[in-house]
Amino acid sequence: MDIKDQLGSMRAGEISRRTFTRNLLAAGVGITAAPLATRKAMAAAGDQATFFTWGGYDIPELFVPYKEKNGELPNFSIFGGSEEALTKMRGGFVVDVSHPCNSGLPRWVQSGLFQPIDTSRLTNWGDVMPELVSLPGNDADAGNVWLAPFDWGQTSITYRTDLFEVEGEESWDMLWDERYSGRLGSLASGGDAWWCGAIKAGVPMDQIHTDEAFEKIAAVMREQRPLLRTYTDDTTTLEQALASGEMVAAMTWNSSATVLKAEGVPVKFASPKEGALTWVCGLMIHKDAPNIDKAYEVIDSLLSVDSGKFMINDYGYGHSNNKSFEQFDAETLAGLGLSDTPADILGAGHFQVPQTQEWETKMNTVFEEIKAGF
Incomplete structure (x- = not known):
């Protein structure tokens, strides 16, 4: 067939x-x-x-x-x-x-x-x-x-245990690891990526709406951008790239690690020391x-x-x-x-806190600019 x-x-x-x-x-x-x-x-x-x-x-x-x-x-x-x-x-x-x-x-x-x-x-x-x-x-x-x-569920990092060498504890730093530049991936939606950037930046969920937090998150997202192979809303694209070894780690939901494990691909869904997004x-x-x-x-x-x-x-x-x-x-x-x-x-992770429409619009506008390289 x-x-x-x-x-x-x-x-x-x-x-x-x-x-x-x-x-x-x-x-x-x-x-x-x-x-x-x-x-x-x-x-x-x-x-x-x-x-x-x-x-x-x-x-x-x-x-x-x-x-x-x-x-x-x-x-x-x-x-x-x-x-x-x-x-x-x-x-x-x-x-x-x-x-x-x-x-x-x-x-x-x-x-x-x-x-x-x-x-x-x-x-x-x-x-x-x-x-x-x-x-x-x-x-x-x-x-x-x-x-x-x-x-x-959770948004975290699915990584190839045979291709990605974890230094110390699992951490959101894994998706900012320059050793694997061009072999990292991310979900394209700000509803996941921006919030995970907040965890990386050390911004509490109940402070994510502040101007100071916004600038901190934007800075770490811009730092990450040149390291990524792709942003995508298609989880199967991430899964296939991880399976082939084109990527060694990517921001995903639980399902990607579960699907890949079932197919015998050596991956793990990370438990970042800073906490996952829930x-x-x-x-x-x-x-x-x-x-x-x-x-x-x-x-x-x-x-x-x-x-x-x-x-x-x-x-x-x-x-x-x-x-x-x-x-x-x-x-x-x-x-x-x-x-x-x-x-x-x-309760073990960072639970998203609803934001205003103005914040959502601003966040998505800036995130689209960052994805485009600006």
């Missing part, structure tokens, strides 16, 4: 993303041979819901209950960062369900583009971890749930959702135990359904760097 055939099979749900990735790596396919932008548009019938999400969540494994009920997968539209997504929807792009994270939640609610979630319409809601519902800006105490928590992401319904019933079916599918089992086992992410963790023993969870108590993981 050639690459195009395998890609078609993955879109149709006949093979998993893990199998597809393993076959690419086994064939020695480099990062330019199979651009994963082709994952960004799975075909579905016109009357299906549209899910606006990050790359990697547009896969059949997360929508088994939805497909069983509707005969098709949802439609997918992919964004590279939550600010990009919000800007596009402010410009008139209407979807059914979108997938922001905790740092943007208050701004998303204040945009007026979303409706509260009627949790009585979700069969899996009773198993959702309450501590993930009570996020700043979710207004759960007032009876409004704007965001149904779905996934949670986050919770979830699901929101557009106020003008054209397929409201199927919007709830999308959310219910993502909150299901089956989806949670996949997220934990294949991506190494935490899931919001308590029962998902019952599918794993404590040793397995520890090996994935997870716990069935989110506070154990989220």
Whole structure:
């Protein structure tokens, strides 16, 4: 089966993303041979819901209950960062369900583009971890749930243990290591990279909004820029580059290390001495959702135990359904760097603090300038 055939099979749900990735790596396919932008548009019938999400969540494994009920997968539209997504929807792009994270939640609610979630319409809601519902800006105490928590995890460094020599403890300094200039990579979204730069610069999360902090972070990001091989929103690009040895370390989410380990690539997801970046992401319904019933079916599918089992086992992410963790023993969870108590993981890192729209705009503008070399 050639690459195009395998890609078609993955879109149709006949093979998993893990199998597809393993076959690419086994064939020695480099990062330019199979651009994963082709994952960004799975075909579905016109009357299906549209899910606006990050790359990697547009896969059949997360929508088994939805497909069983509707005969098709949802439609997918992919964004590279939550600010990009919000800007596009402010410009008139209407979807059914979108997938922001905790740092943007208050701004998303204040945009007026979303409706509260009627949790009585979700069969899996009773198993959702309450501590993930009570996020700043979710207004759960007032009876409004704007965001149904779905996934949670960390942003850290995935590195090749056979190619990267760690000096002392694991640290964010690894992504500023001049020994590996041109062999380092980073996520392209400021929603990850800028915050990780704050940790590197020693800026506390509750001070990230200050002018002094802004200049400190900008300085370390400019220092890093010439050392990087690439910024990308496509995690598979980073994974393939790490697998081939073109990169020796990259800023990633949990999933990249989990996928690569499963394929036998010698990598580790670092536990930086300064702490990792931690986050919770979830699901929101557009106020003008054209397929409201199927919007709830999308959310219910993502909150299901089956989806949670996949997220934990294949991506190494935490899931919001308590029962998902019952599918794993404590040793397995520890090996994935997870716990069935989110506070154990989220509290051990640097949890993002929501910022104003003005700050987000300024941060993204400056970060784009830095990425461009200015």
